Amino acid sequence: MISIQRRSGSSLRWNVVCFSAAILCAFLSSAALLALSGGDAVKGFSALFTGAFGSQNALFGSLAKATPLLLVGLGTVIAFRAKIWNIGQEGQVLAGAMMAYWASLMVGSLPYWVALTVIALAGLLGGGILGLLAGYLKTRFGTNEVISTVMLNYIVIFFLAYLLDGGPWMETGVTVAYHQSPPVNPSLEWPDLFARGAGKLHIGFLFALAASAFCAILIDRTSLGYDIRAFGSNPTALRFRGTNVRRLLLVVMLLSGALAGLAGAGELFGTAHRLRAETLLGIGSSGIVVAMVGGLRPSGVMLAALFFGALKSGAIYMRLQSGTPAGLVSAMEGLVLLFFLCAVVATKFQIVRSNVHA
Amino acid sequence: MLELMQGPLLISILAAMVRIATPLLFSAMGELVTQRAGIWNISVEGTMLLGAVVAYVVASTTGSPWLALLVAVLACALISLIMSFVTIVLKAEQFVAGLALNLLASGLTLFWFQTYVIGREPPKFAGFEQVDIPFLSDIPILGPVLFSQRALTYVSFLLPPLVWFFLYRTRYGLEVRCVGENPKALDVKGLGVGRRQCLAIMFGSLMSGLGGAFLMLGYSDRFVPDLIAGRGWLVVVAIIAGNWMPFRIVGAIFIFALLEAVGIHAQVVGVAIPHHVFLVLPYVASLALLAGLRSRTHQPVALGIPYSRE
DSSP: OEEEEEOSSOOHHHHHHHHHHHHHHHHHHHHHHHHHTTOOHHHHHHHHHHHHHSSHHHHHHHHHHHHHHHHHHHHHHHHHHTTOOOOOHHHHHHHHHHHHHHHHTTOTTSOHHHHHHHHHHHHHHHHHHHHHHHHHHHHHHOOOHHHHHHHHHHHHHHHHHHHHTTSTTOOOSOSSOOSBOOOOOGGGSOOBSSOTTSOOOBTHHHHHHHHHHHHHHHHHHSHHHHHHHHHHHOHHHHHHTTOOHHHHHHHHHHHHHHHHHHHHHHIIIIIIOSOBHHHHTTHHHHHHHHHHHTTTOHHHHHHHHHHHHHHHHHHHHHHHHHOOOTHHHHHHHHHHHHHHHHHHHHTTEEEEEOSOOO | OGGGGSHHHHHHHHHHHHHHHHHHHHHHHHHHHHHHTTOOOOTHHHHHHHHHHHHHHHHHHHOOHHHHHHHHHHHHHHHHHHHHIIIIISOOOHHHHHHHHHHHHHHHHHHHIIIIITTSOOOOOOOOOEEEOTTGGGSTTHHHHHSEEEHHHHHHHHHHHHHHHHHHHSHHHHHHHHHHHOHHHHHHTTOOHHHHHHHHHHHHHHHHHHHHHHHHHHHOSSOOTTSSTTHHHHHHHHHHHTTTOHHHHHHHHHHHHHHHHHHHHHHHHTOSSOHHHHHHHHHHHHHHHHHHOOOOTTSOTTTTOOOOOO
16 A cells, blocks of 8 residues: 655655656656757757866856856845745846946956955945845835836846946947947956866856855854744744844845845856846846755755756857757756756655555 | 827827737736636746747648637646646645746747747748727727727727626636635635636636737737747736726726837837836836735735645
C-alpha cells in the first residue's frame, strides 16, 4: 500500500530528489521545445554547456552574467523572506544604473577610487529610493506593493526612454538614433579583476560576493534578520511585540531596491559602458527567478545565480554554434520556476509504503 | 495642447480610446471574475501575449481571423489549467505562479519569435475589418467614435453588463463571489470550491486570450514580442482602481485608454510635451488612484489565500 502523506519535518535527501527532478523536467521540456522547432537538442545543449564552462574565458563570462542576477536575487530574498512582494526589480535595476550614470557625469575630477565608490553608492541609492517609494506607498496608503512596484517599473522605463530619446542623455552627433547614451567616461569604467586576456570579470563580482555574505549574516545572525523572518511568518505577533513594523517594511524595501540598483550600476560600468534599456531589461525578472529557485536563502541564491548566469552566457555561444535562438534560455527560466514551484510543494509530502491495508 | 481639442482630431482621439479600451475590457472582465473567486491571477500579461501569438500563427497560416480568435481563446483556456493546478491543487503562492506563467509566456514567445519570425518576410494576413453599424455610424461625432469599430468592440460593450448580471443576479455568480469571500461556507454546503475557482480561472484566462488576440488581429499587421506592452498589468490595476466592481472598472479602463490615445496623437501632431509623458500617465494616475483609495471595501476577503479544508 503506497500513500502520500504530509511530511512533518524536511528531509535533505528528499529535497535533493525533488529539486533535481524539477531541473531535469525543465531541461527535458526545453529539449522537447528545441526538437519541436527542428533544432538539435544534444548539439544545442552541449554548445550551451561549452559556452558556459568550456574555458576560463567562458567561466568568467558566466560569472559576469551571474553577478547582477546574484545582487538582484539577494535583494529579492530580503523582501520575499518578509513576504513583502517587491517585484519592482526591473525598475530598481534601471534606477540604479540611471543614478550611477548621473553621478558619473559629475565625478570626473575626483580621484579614481573615490569616483568609483561614489558611482557604486549612487547605484545603491537609485534602486533604494525606488524601493523606498513603494515601501512608503504601502506604509502610508496601504498600496499593494505588487501593483505599485510594477507601476514604478513602467514609470522608470518611460522616464529612461524619454532621457535617451530626445531627452538630455540622448547620444548626439550620430546618424542613427539607437536610444542610448554616449559611452561612459572610459576612465570611470569598473576595473576587471584579472589581467587582459584572462576573461572579463569586473569588480562588481566582488561586490556581489560581499553582498551575499552581508545577506547571509543579516538574515540568520542579526535581530533585523529575525524581524524580517518574523514579519514573513506572523506580522501580527511582531506588532504585538512592539516592533516598529512600518520602519521594518521601509528598511526591507530600501535594502531590496538598493541591491538591485547596484546590479544596474555594475552592468552599466562593468560590461555595457553605455546606458541603454535593452541591456538592462530582463535582469530584474531573472533575479526574481534566481531568488525563488535559490529557496530564498543566500547560499541557494549564489548557486541559482551561477546556474542562470551560465545559461545566459552559454546562450550566446549556443546561438553561434548551433543556431539555437537565445530566447530558449528565457523560456527555460519560466519552466524552471514553474517546476520549482511544484517541487517546493512536493518537498512537503512523503511517499509512505506500508504493509497494512486500509 | 489646444490643437488636440479640434474637431477631427478630437474624434480621432475618442475613436482611438474606444479601440484601445476594447482588449482591456475583455481581459478585465475575465480577470474580475477570477479575482472575485479569490484567485489573484497576475498572469494576465502573459496570457494576453499567448493569445496574440496563437492568433498570429493561426491567422497567418489559415488566413481566417475568426478561426484564429477561436484557437487563441481555446489555447488560453487550456493553459489556464496550469494555473489551476498550481494554485488550487498544489496551493502554491498565487502571485509567484502568475509570475512564472508571465515569464514562461514571454520566454516562449521570444524563442518562437527568434526561431520562426525574425529575419523572414512577415506573412500577410487579414485581420478584422471595420464594421459600420447602419444609421448609427452616421451620427456626427458619436458615430465614428462608437459605431465605426471592429465587430468585437461592440461585443466588448455588452460584456460588462453581462458580467455584472452573472456576478450579481445568478446563483452561480453568487457562489463564485462566495468563494472569494468565504470559501468555507460554500464547502460546508457541499459545493465544490476548487471547481468554481478552476472555472473562474479558465474564464479569466480565455477572456485575456481574447483580449490579446484582438490586439493582434484588430489593428496590427505584424507581430512584435512586446505587443502587449504592459496592458495586462493595466488590467490588474483597473480592477483595483475600480474596486472590484464591473462598471467602475470600465470607467478606469476608459480613462487609461483616453490617456494613451492622447499620447499617440500628441506624438503625431508634435505637441511641445514629450509623448512619453502621456504614455507614462496611466501608470502615474493609477498609482495616485491606488494611494487615494484607502478603504477598499469590495476587495474579496479571501483573495490570494489558498483554500484548504483542514
